[in-house]
Amino acid sequence: MTFVFELGCEELPSSSLPFLNAQFNQLFAQKLDDALLGYESLSVIAAPRRLGVVIEGVAQASEDKPFERRGPAFKAAFQGEEPTKALLGFCRGLNIKPEDTSVIDTEKGQWVVYRGIEQGKPASEVLGNICQAVIADLALSKPMRWGSGRDEFPRPVHWVLAVLDSVIVPFTVFGIESGNTTFGHRFMAPGSITLQSASEYRERLIGSYVIADFEARKAATWSTIQSTAESNGVTVEADDTLLTEINCLVEWPVGLCGEFENHFLDVPDIALIAAMKGHQKYFHTRTDSGKLSNKFITVSNIESRDASQVIAGNQRVIRARLSDAKFFFETDKKVSLESRRRQLDSITFHPKLGSLGEKTNRVCKLACAMASAVNADRNTMKRAADLSRCDLVSEMVLEFDELQGQIGTIYAALDGESNDVSQAIQGLYQPAGASDSVPSDIYGSLLALADRLDTLAGLFAINQPPTGSKDPFALRRAAIGVLRLNEHPLLQFDLAQWVNQAFDGQPVEATGDARATVMQFINDRERVRLMETGYPHDLVVAVQATNGLSTANTENRVKALEAFSRNPEFQSVVATNKRVVNLLKESELKTTEIQASLFEHPSESALYESVINISSQVADAVSRETFSEAITALLAMTPATDDFFENVMVNADNQAVRANRLQLCQSVRDVYRLIADFSLVQQ
Numbered sequence: 001m002t003f004v005f006e007l008g009c010e011e012l013p014s015s016s017l018p019f020l021n022a023q024f025n026q027l028f029a030q031k032l033d034d035a036l037l038g039y040e041s042l043s044v045i046a047a048p049r050r051l052g053v054v055i056e057g058v059a060q061a062s063e064d065k066p067f068e069r070r071g072p073a074f075k076a077a078f079q080g081e082e083p084t085k086a087l088l089g090f091c092r093g094l095n096i097k098p099e100d101t102s103v104i105d106t107e108k109g110q111w112v113v114y115r116g117i118e119q120g121k122p123a124s125e126v127l128g129n130i131c132q133a134v135i136a137d138l139a140l141s142k143p144m145r146w147g148s149g150r151d152e153f154p155r156p157v158h159w160v161l162a163v164l165d166s167v168i169v170p171f172t173v174f175g176i177e178s179g180n181t182t183f184g185h186r187f188m189a190p191g192s193i194t195l196q197s198a199s200e201y202r203e204r205l206i207g208s209y210v211i212a213d214f215e216a217r218k219a220a221t222w223s224t225i226q227s228t229a230e231s232n233g234v235t236v237e238a239d240d241t242l243l244t245e246i247n248c249l250v251e252w253p254v255g256l257c258g259e260f261e262n263h264f265l266d267v268p269d270i271a272l273i274a275a276m277k278g279h280q281k282y283f284h285t286r287t288d289s290g291k292l293s294n295k296f297i298t299v300s301n302i303e304s305r306d307a308s309q310v311i312a313g314n315q316r317v318i319r320a321r322l323s324d325a326k327f328f329f330e331t332d333k334k335v336s337l338e339s340r341r342r343q344l345d346s347i348t349f350h351p352k353l354g355s356l357g358e359k360t361n362r363v364c365k366l367a368c369a370m371a372s373a374v375n376a377d378r379n380t381m382k383r384a385a386d387l388s389r390c391d392l393v394s395e396m397v398l399e400f401d402e403l404q405g406q407i408g409t410i411y412a413a414l415d416g417e418s419n420d421v422s423q424a425i426q427g428l429y430q431p432a433g434a435s436d437s438v439p440s441d442i443y444g445s446l447l448a449l450a451d452r453l454d455t456l457a458g459l460f461a462i463n464q465p466p467t468g469s470k471d472p473f474a475l476r477r478a479a480i481g482v483l484r485l486n487e488h489p490l491l492q493f494d495l496a497q498w499v500n501q502a503f504d505g506q507p508v509e510a511t512g513d514a515r516a517t518v519m520q521f522i523n524d525r526e527r528v529r530l531m532e533t534g535y536p537h538d539l540v541v542a543v544q545a546t547n548g549l550s551t552a553n554t555e556n557r558v559k560a561l562e563a564f565s566r567n568p569e570f571q572s573v574v575a576t577n578k579r580v581v582n583l584l585k586e587s588e589l590k591t592t593e594i595q596a597s598l599f600e601h602p603s604e605s606a607l608y609e610s611v612i613n614i615s616s617q618v619a620d621a622v623s624r625e626t627f628s629e630a631i632t633a634l635l636a637m638t639p640a641t642d643d644f645f646e647n648v649m650v651n652a653d654n655q656a657v658r659a660n661r662l663q664l665c666q667s668v669r670d671v672y673r674l675i676a677d678f679s680l681v682q683q
C-alpha cells in the first residue's frame with residue numbers, strides 16, 4: 001500500500017525548509033518503527049507550499065506489541081489471599097482478572113504486574129495517529145498563529161491531504177479535516193487536484209508544475225542550471241548552500257541566463273560573486289578558460305510567456321548591485337590599506353579588552369614571538385599582522401562583510417605588499433568552521449593561531465567563557481581552530497607556552513585559574529574531536545594526561561596506543577602500571593636518587609638497568625614521533641618489572657630500602673608516562 005500525507009500552507013521560509021525536511025524524515029521513520037508498522041520506503045515532501053511524506057510498501061496493519069503494566073505493591077494488592085480494591089481497580093482499567101497478573105521482585109520489594117499483547121491496528125488508524133504525533137513533536141524556530149485558533153506552525157495551513165491507496169485516512173489537525181484534495185502550482189495550475197489513489201500523487205503534481213520531493217526538486221534545479229549554462233556557452237560551479245536555498249524558493253525550477261556589462265569585470269571576482277549570490281541568489285558562470293564571465297544563471301518559479309522580460313528585470317537589478325561594488329572598489333583604491341590602520345583604534349573589540357587596534361597589537365606581538373620560534377621572518381609577520389584587519393573599515397567590506405580578509409589580501413597586493421604578507425591577511429579568518437580549510441602558508445597560520453589564542457585568553461581572563469549551549473564569542477570554534485592550525489607541519493607547538501603569553505598580553509589581570517581553564521578547554525575540544533573520530537575515551541584521556549598541549553602529536557599517540565591495546569600484553573602493562581601508581585599513592589615519597597648499594601635482590605638491579613636503557617629508547621622514539629617504536633621498547637621492560645614484583649616486597653621494614661624501592665617504582669612509572677598515563681586506561 002502507498003500512503004501520502006501533505007500539509008498545504010502559505011509559502012514557508014526558505015531558511016526553515018531544510019530543517020523541516022530533515023525533521024519529517026526522522027520523526028516519521030522513528031514513529032513508524034515505534035508503532036511496528038512495516039514499510040518499504042519513505043520520501044519527504046518539502047516544497048515552498050507543502051510539507052509531508054510519501055510512504056510506499058505500507059503493511060496492512062501494525063505488528064502485535066508486547067507490553068508490561070506495573071500495578072500496586074504486593075502488600076497493597078492482597079489482604080491474605082484476597083485482592084484489595086487497589087488491585088481490582090488496576091485490573092478493571094486493563095479489563096483483566098486478578099489471576100491474569102504476576103508478581104516481580106524489585107529493589108523496592110514485590111510488585112504486581114500484567115504482561116500482555118497489544119493487538120496490531122489497521123494501517124489507516126496507525127498512520128492517522130502518527131501524522132498527528134509528528135506535527136505535535138516538530139521543533140519550530142519561529143512559529144506563528146493565524147485566525148482565532150491556538151495552533152502554531154511556520155505559516156498558515158490551508159489543506160490536509162492523507163490518502164492510503166484509495167482511502168482517506170481520517171484525522172484533524174489545525175482544525176482541518178484530512179481529505180484527498182491538493183493543489184498545483186500557485187500561478188501555472190492553481191486549481192484543486194482530487195486524488196483517486198495515493199500512487200498518482202507525484203504524477204498529478206508534476207502535471208500541475210510541482211516537484212514536491214525535496215531531493216528530486218534539488219536535482220532538477222541543478223540540472224536546469226547546468227543545462228542553461230551549457231546552452232549559453234559557459235560553465236557553472238557547484239554551490240550546495242546556494243542550490244539548497246534556491247530549491248527552497250521554487251516548486252517548478254526554470255533556468256534563465258542574463259548578462260551584465262563587461263566593464264564590471266574590472267572589479268575583483270569575489271565582490272561580483274558576492275553581489276550575485278548574496279543579494280540576488282544568482283549562480284555566476286565562467287568561460288572555458290576559467291575566467292569569470294559576464295553571464296549569470298537565475299532560477300524562476302514560473303515558465304513565463306516572455307522570458308526576455310524576466311531576464312531584463314534581473315539584469316536591471318544586478319546592474320545596480322554591481323555598480324555599487326565597482327564604486328566601492330574604486331573608492332577603496334584611492335587610499336592604501338596601511339592608512340586605514342588608525343581607524344581600528346576607534347572600533348571596540350570588547351569594552352574590557354580594548355579596541356580592534358589594541359587587539360591587533362597583541363596579536364602582532366604574539367605572532368612575532370611564535371614566528372621567531374619557528375625561524376620565520378619577524379618583519380614579514382609583523383607587517384601581515386599590522387595590516388590584517390585594515391580591510392574591515394573599507395567600503396567593500398562594510399557592504400560585503402563576508403569578504404573580510406579576502407579583500408584585504410587583494411588590496412595588500414595592489415599596494416605592492418609581498419605575497420607572504422598579502423596571503424597571510426586572508427589566513428586570519430581560516431578556518432571559519434569545522435569543515436573549512438586552514439591556511440597553507442606559515443604566516444597565515446601563525447596569524448590565525450595568535451588571533452584565536454588572544455581571543456580565548458581575553459574572554460576567559462574577564463570570566464566570559466561559553467555557558468551550556470550559549471557561546472556568543474564562538475570560543476569553542478576558536479579552540480577547534482587552534483587545534484587544526486597547530487597541525488601545520490612547521491608549527492606543532494606545545495601550546496601551553498603560547499597560552500601563557502597570550503594571557504600576559506591582556507590589558508586585564510586574569511581572574512582565578514583562567515589560564516588552566518583555557519588549557520583544559522582546548523584539551524576538552526581535542527578530546528571530543530578525537531572521540532568523534534572513533535577513538536576510545538580512556539585512551540584519549542590517558543595520552544592527554546602526559547602529552548599536555550602538544551596537540552599535534554595527540555592523535556598519533558592515541559592511534560599507536562589503540563593498536564597496542566589489541567596486543568595480549570597490553571592488559572599486563574596496564575595492571576603493572578596501576579600497581580606501581582597505587583604503591584606510590586600510599587607513600588610519601590621524596591624524590592631522591594636510586595642507590596644501587598641498597599639493592600637486596602638481583603631483580604632490583606636488573607630492573608634498574610632496564611629502566612635506564614629503555615627510558616632513553618622510549619624518549620628517543622617519542623622525540624621522533626615514532627610512537628609504535630616507543631611502545632615496542634616499553635614492552636621490553638615487562639620481564640624485569642614482573643620479576644621485580646614477584647621477588648621483592650616493596651614496602652620493606654627497612655625505611656631506606658623501602659624508599660629506594662619506591663623510587664625505583666617511580667622511575668618505572670615515569671617511563672610509562674613518556675607515552676601515556678596508563679592508570680587512566682580502563683581494564
